[in-house]
Amino acid sequence: MKVIDKEQQIAEAFRRGETSAMDDLFALFSGYLMGVGMRYIADDDEVKDVLQEAFIKIFTQFHTFQYRGKGSLKAWVTRIMVNECLTTLRQKQKIDVVDGEQVPDLPDEEPDTEGLDGNVLMEMIRRLPEGYRQVLNLYVVEGLSHKEIGQMLHIKPDSSASQLHRAKTMLAKMINDYKRRLR
Template sequence: MKLFTTDKEEAIVRKLSRGDATAIDLLYATYAPHLTAVCARYIPRKDDMEDVLQEAFIKMFSNASGFNYRGKGSLKAWATRIVINESLLFLRRIATSGMVFTDKDLPDQTDETPDVSTLNAEEITAMIGRLPPGYRMVFNLYVVEGMSHQQISELLGIKVDTSASQLHKAKAMLARMIKEHRKQQEQRV
């Protein structure tokens, strides 16, 4: 048993605050897989995702001196927030002429929750990635990040009702995708 143990995050933070060059490598090695997965939920195209991640890591490294360590998990949460913000910034930049938020009507949907137990994480992520950008942003912020519609409306500059509508439509679209996926699976058997 070690006498002086520290968590990995705290060690990275100390190195970052001292300007130790190895901290950058440690931060990347520790969180790149998680942050890539977070970014992929918002940015489905691989090239765009890599660009957004690069920008996010540059922001992390250049703002590391201002990071205030608050205990285990705070560095990961800080890095995750930067990736989400960079993803949203990217989506806002490419969203011209109202392409991000669409109010097109969807076919009627049942209110039953689809069974996702037969899907793996990659399949679910791929389906989320096929959602229109506005649906995908609201879905991720509400379902994955746990934000309220009020918080989403403030962050994205949309109405609370628009956030709720986008979430409803995203869930309906995902339910259709899951149903179609299940049909395809049954046809293969």
């Protein structure tokens, strides 16, 4: 007997025009996509607005989705959410590209994140300047190259690398400061 995963069930329900497919898709991915949005946008209300826009796009463009196996639906909805976040930030001109700024070197060692609560780390990431946060997420989480990030954000690949360095530096400082306060 062939086992059909939840993503495939939802895709097939959409193809059949079942209205419950939207509810199932929302229930499966809304929390996850909210987390994705929170990595890019610092304001919770703004993330909720972007999430709503992303789901509108997902529902209206579902006919373009091609099921390619387990995880393909999650990848597709994630890409839509990331693109909606970037579009929102571009429209509000919040992309903070800072070149020529003096930034301290990264610490010799990676910051100790052992025992660091995930929510605390998320809040630290959300405190990064918009441009730094975007590059950090696109590079570290989404796995894009600096060339791809440059194309998406309309910046030079060198600027992407520079912003990643600055984001890591700021994040390392926040983590080290937090750990010192706990001692």
